[in-house]
Amino acid sequence: MHIGVGADPHISLALPPDAKLERERADEPSFRHLDSDEMTIRIGRSGPLSDKSDNGDVYQRRRGAHTASSDGQDTGSKQQEGVGQTGSSWRRIVLLILAITIHNIPEGLAVGVAFGAIGxxxxASxxxxxxxxxGIGIQNFPEGLAVSLPLRGSGMSTWKSFWYGQLSGMVEPIAGVLGALAVVLAEPxxxxxxxxxxxxxxxxxxxxIIPEAQVSGNGKLASWTSIVGFVVMMSLDVGLG
Structure with missing residues (x-):
């Protein structure tokens, strides 16, 4: 018979060696059987059976929720900035289309008056x-491109962009007919x-157009293209009379 050290002597004398060893193992702290991952997360209270509300896993969950909310706020702000930039781009496109369409009206009137005043x-010949x-027909080509290309760049299909570019010039024939009918009043x-x-x-x-080209990095190209356009129009004006 063996006398167990640290145990009750009466129990040690009564128990066989195998039962005594099992009881000593049972008296050891139970934190040896805990999962290692759980021990690394729990950093709050010192005991192995501490409440989870004071331990690190709750802190990790709260921190994760806070990080997710911050990411959601950043995503929402980026989406709002994108919507604002898209609205501003559409306003510029609409302004350009309206300006080209309005300026086509007096061009059509000029052609109508020229044909109505023959004789x-x-x-007037x-x-x-x-x-x-x-001359007006030639300069209508870049005007149609000025309408179609921004629409195509904003995501519209090719055929729709081409169609709207043509519609911006449809006011010229109408204005030409009106100018030919009212040639006496329109000539002055x-x-x-x-x-x-x-x-x-x-x-x-x-x-x-030029500020937009400067922002996109094509400022020099836009400036030289404008110069070439003025030279071509002046040449047409002088050559065609």
Missing amino acids: KTSS FESARNLAI LLPYALAFAAGAMVYVVVDD
Whole structure:
């Protein structure tokens, strides 16, 4: 028989060796059987059976929830900024389309007046009216691109962008018919109408297109293209009379 050290001597004498060893193992602290992951998370209270409300797993859960809410707020602010930028881009596109459409009206009036005034004066001839129509028709190509390309860049389909670009120029034939019918009243207003059309386009280019090109990094290209455009139009004006 063996006498167990640290145990009750009466119980040690009564128990066999195997039962005594099992009882000594049972008296050892129970934290040896806890999971290692749980011990690394619980950093609050010193005991192995501490309440979970004071331990590190609750802190980790709270910290994770706070991090998720912060990420949600950042995502929401980024979405609001994106919506604001999209609205601003659409406002610029609408402004450009309206400016081009409005400035096409006096151009159509000019063509209509030129054809309606044939034979009324010595300077009004078919050749001059035809040359005016050709010059306005040539400069309508970049105007249609100025409407179609921003719409295509904003996500609209190719055919819809092309269609809206054509619609912006549909006011010219209508204005041409009205100008031919009212040639007597429109002829004195023709220089003012053409000046208004040119001023509208110059304003849109200087106020909107060139600053947008500077922001996107194409400032030099836009400046040289504007110069080339002025040279071409002046050449057409001199060459076609």
